[in-house]
Amino acid sequence: MSAVIEAALQSRLGFLARGGWQAELMRAVSDVVDRHALASESAETRIADDPRLLREVAERLTVAESYFFRQNDQLERARDVLIGAIERNGSARFWSAGCSRGEEPYSVLALLHEHSPGFAARTEAWATDINAECIATARAGVYSAWSLRGVTEGRKVTHFETVGANAYAVKPHLAGKVNFTHSTIQEQLVQFGAMQFDVILFRNVGIYLTAEARHEVWTGMQGRLSRDGVLLMASTDPLPRRSLFPGLVFANVGAIETATGANGQPERGVALQAGTKRATPTRLRPASRKPLRRGAGTPTRGTQFEQRIEHALRVADRGDLVQASSLLDAIVEERADDRAARFARGRVLLALGDHESALRDLSSVNDHGGAVPVADYYATMCLSQLGRTDVAVRRLRALEDRLRSLAPDACVGGSLPHGDCTACELLGAVRSDLRRLT
Numbered sequence: 001m002s003a004v005i006e007a008a009l010q011s012r013l014g015f016l017a018r019g020g021w022q023a024e025l026m027r028a029v030s031d032v033v034d035r036h037a038l039a040s041e042s043a044e045t046r047i048a049d050d051p052r053l054l055r056e057v058a059e060r061l062t063v064a065e066s067y068f069f070r071q072n073d074q075l076e077r078a079r080d081v082l083i084g085a086i087e088r089n090g091s092a093r094f095w096s097a098g099c100s101r102g103e104e105p106y107s108v109l110a111l112l113h114e115h116s117p118g119f120a121a122r123t124e125a126w127a128t129d130i131n132a133e134c135i136a137t138a139r140a141g142v143y144s145a146w147s148l149r150g151v152t153e154g155r156k157v158t159h160f161e162t163v164g165a166n167a168y169a170v171k172p173h174l175a176g177k178v179n180f181t182h183s184t185i186q187e188q189l190v191q192f193g194a195m196q197f198d199v200i201l202f203r204n205v206g207i208y209l210t211a212e213a214r215h216e217v218w219t220g221m222q223g224r225l226s227r228d229g230v231l232l233m234a235s236t237d238p239l240p241r242r243s244l245f246p247g248l249v250f251a252n253v254g255a256i257e258t259a260t261g262a263n264g265q266p267e268r269g270v271a272l273q274a275g276t277k278r279a280t281p282t283r284l285r286p287a288s289r290k291p292l293r294r295g296a297g298t299p300t301r302g303t304q305f306e307q308r309i310e311h312a313l314r315v316a317d318r319g320d321l322v323q324a325s326s327l328l329d330a331i332v333e334e335r336a337d338d339r340a341a342r343f344a345r346g347r348v349l350l351a352l353g354d355h356e357s358a359l360r361d362l363s364s365v366n367d368h369g370g371a372v373p374v375a376d377y378y379a380t381m382c383l384s385q386l387g388r389t390d391v392a393v394r395r396l397r398a399l400e401d402r403l404r405s406l407a408p409d410a411c412v413g414g415s416l417p418h419g420d421c422t423a424c425e426l427l428g429a430v431r432s433d434l435r436r437l438t
């Protein structure tokens with residue numbers, strides 16, 4: 001039972017089968033069968049062939065976990081980007097793709113409201129989820145204490161009204177201010193047409209999608225990010241391969257910006273809008289297409305060694321950070337002074353939130369033969385996560401000076417795996433972090 005439905009969920013909706021989901025799937029199917037009184041002999045094919053019924057099964061399989069101000073650093077970054085857009089253009093727009101019960105988009109609006117009610121009023125908010133119950137709750141804007149866990153008392157008073165023993169309603173400055181749509185992200189991207197967004201939040205959703213579905217979604221999002229726009233994903237989410245998405249530049253683990261030139265002009269992001277055919281400026285060829293230059297003192301690694309690091313990074317890209325870090329532990333144990341291995345592990349540990357160990361690995365990259373700006377940049381991210389903001393800012397400023405002195409298209413990743421990045425791209429990320437931290 002359900003093999004046909006499972007295949008349809010994967011191919012049509014991009015749902016990734018999770019370990020142990022067979023029982024859940026059976027329950028979801030029998031719920032839908034009962035609800036529509038489907039004849040059991042033909043139920044499986046009816047559901048697989050009917051998009052509405054298939055989506056009803058899918059809704060019952062989603063993980064709708066969310067809470068207000070989740071991973072708030074990223075939400076503050078979203079707020080800052082929206083503020084920048086309003087200051088430049090008079091208005092801003094964001095989309096929470098996979099918004100669950102609406103905690104995420106309301107949190108962004110709440111942060112904007114705290115900055116200035118006028119800025120919140122000039123922001124158009126969109127939020128989409130496949131789960132009808134989630135969207136109904138989001139529209140009603142009433143939550144249990146569980147959704148507000150971790151919200152400070154001050155914020156509770158500012159943004160919520162107590163409407164029952166365990167019920168909190170968003171206040172009028174938030175209620176009705178988000179356009180909630182009940183749809184799949186893939187369908188919604190089509191619905192949006194040429195609409196552009198300053199911020200897209202696609203957090204804690206990609207892990208539930210197949211690689212093909214993620215690729216489709218990232219492609220659509222890349223085309224809908226406006227100039228200086230930011231796509232935010234959780235640090236545990238699988239991230240797009242840079243070489244496949246040259247219009248996006250990694251600004252952080254999980255924070256991805258449209259590529260912006262050193263003079264603040266977009267170089268490639270806008271050129272990649274769907275339907276726009278523009279030549280890629282030669283000045284900014286993706287660094288990944290250049291022959292890799294080994295930094296001084298980097299030992300020549302056997303192909304098999306490099307492949308093991310690549311494999312570990314692919315495991316990380318799929319979202320299994322714990323496995324990736326143990327693969328890299330074994331590699332580092334063999335060659336503790338290999339910069340590529342230490343860099344790769346540092347990035348994975350950073351995504352895992354082990355900032356002390358990540359900092360040790362990333363710093364060791366520079367200890368073993370010349371400073372590599374990309375490694376330096378990630379080390380500053382560890383420092384800021386560890387609360388050592390002053391040191392992070394000092395090092396970011398030094399890095400900014402150094403990057404400014406390089407040719408914009410100079411490769412600043414040395415030969416580090418997945419470290420390919422131009423001076424101009426990294427400068428954009430460094431400046432954006434400096435704005436955030438100072």
Ligand SMILES: C[S@@+](CC[C@H](N)C(=O)[O-])C[C@H]1O[C@@H](n2cnc3c(N)ncnc32)[C@H](O)[C@@H]1O
Binds near residue numbers: 065098099128131
């Ligand atoms: C774990 S929640 C994440 C919520 C929020 N983004 C956050 O980070 O707190 C994932 C949400 O994505 C939704 N979702 C999963 N696949 C989807 C799809 N293809 N289209 C729309 N929503 C989807 C689920 O229904 C669920 O509510």
